[in-house]
Amino acid sequence: MPETLKRRSTWAPLCACAFTFAIGAVSAQSLDSALEAELQINRESATSQAEISGLARQTQDLLFEYRSVVREAESLKIYNANLEKVVEDQKNEIDSIHRQLAGLENTNRGIVPLMLEMIATLEQIVEADVPFRIEERRARVRRLREMMDEAEVTASEKYRRVMEAYQGELEFSRTTEAYSDILPTTGQTVDFLRVGRMLLVYQTSNNRVTGWFNPGTRKFEDLDDDRFRFEVKNGLAIARNEKAPDLVTLPVPGPEAAR
Numbered sequence: 001m002p003e004t005l006k007r008r009s010t011w012a013p014l015c016a017c018a019f020t021f022a023i024g025a026v027s028a029q030s031l032d033s034a035l036e037a038e039l040q041i042n043r044e045s046a047t048s049q050a051e052i053s054g055l056a057r058q059t060q061d062l063l064f065e066y067r068s069v070v071r072e073a074e075s076l077k078i079y080n081a082n083l084e085k086v087v088e089d090q091k092n093e094i095d096s097i098h099r100q101l102a103g104l105e106n107t108n109r110g111i112v113p114l115m116l117e118m119i120a121t122l123e124q125i126v127e128a129d130v131p132f133r134i135e136e137r138r139a140r141v142r143r144l145r146e147m148m149d150e151a152e153v154t155a156s157e158k159y160r161r162v163m164e165a166y167q168g169e170l171e172f173s174r175t176t177e178a179y180s181d182i183l184p185t186t187g188q189t190v191d192f193l194r195v196g197r198m199l200l201v202y203q204t205s206n207n208r209v210t211g212w213f214n215p216g217t218r219k220f221e222d223l224d225d226d227r228f229r230f231e232v233k234n235g236l237a238i239a240r241n242e243k244a245p246d247l248v249t250l251p252v253p254g255p256e257a258a259r
Contacts, residue, residue: 107155108155111155111159112148112155115148115158115159115162116148118162118166119141119144119145119148119162122141122144122162122165122166122169123138123141125169126138126141126169129197130194130197130198130199130200130213130215131184131200131213132172132192132194132200133179133181137169140165140168141165144161144162144165147161172194172196172197173196173197174196175196176193176194176195176196176239177193177194177239178191178192178193178194178235178236178239178240179191179192179194180192183202183211183220184220185219185220188204189205190202190203190204190205190209191203191204191205191236193232193235193236193239195235195250195252198252198253199212199250199251199252199253200212200213201213201223201228201232201235201250201251202220202232203229203232203233203236207229207233209222210222210223210228210229210232211223212251214253215253216253223251227249228249228250228251231248231249231250232248232250234246234248235248235250
């Protein structure tokens with residue numbers, strides 16, 4: 001056999017083995033690449049799923065927020081509608097107040113002279129009346145006159161105080177009271193018994209002197225009749241709630257004397 005043919009027969013099996021080894025290496029590399037690609041796909045899929053879940057949560061949050069905004073918008077719409085009505089009513093009220101203020105000056109021009117006249121009449125009533133608590137009542141009239149010159153007191157408050165003074169005078173007609181005061185004729189402190197506005201009697205603390213205000217003479221006079229001493233004493237005790245109510249005999253003036 002020629003030398004050349006012998007060499008070819010020796011290398012042929014070696015080439016076959018090398019080829020088989022190369023194919024195996026290529027297959028292993030392709031498998032690793034496929035596994036790596038699959039892992040990459042899985043990672044990307046997981047990432048995509050996480051993004052989808054996040055977007056889904058954001059969508060739910062946005063939907064909830066949207067519904068909340070819609071509800072709030074509806075509430076604001078109802079509130080604004082009601083507020084418009086309130087504002088309109090307030091505008092009407094302001095217009096009414098402006099109209100009242102426009103006529104207030106005319107009202108004041110009419111009410112102030114009336115109040116001054118009422119105070120003057122009240123003073124005449126006090127001076128012409130039975131002189132019980134006379135200094136207190138005169139002081140009240142003086143306060144009313146001073147009040148009329150005070151700018152910080154509103155016209156309505158002035159009118160209220162004048163009417164309050166008249167109400168107080170009216171109450172005297174329906175009440176009975178006992179109080180201590182100075183007897184104008186002697187300067188002595190005595191106990192007075194007032195019965196309405198028609199009778200004012202007095203008695204000293206030792207019960208020795210008993211008298212009355214005589215509306216006919218308009219003077220304080222002693223009562224010489226001893227029977228009135230016990231009656232006035234009882235009347236004072238009843239007025240102070242020291243005794244149960246009872247009938248007492250007192251010198252009540254007749255209609256002619258009252259005039």
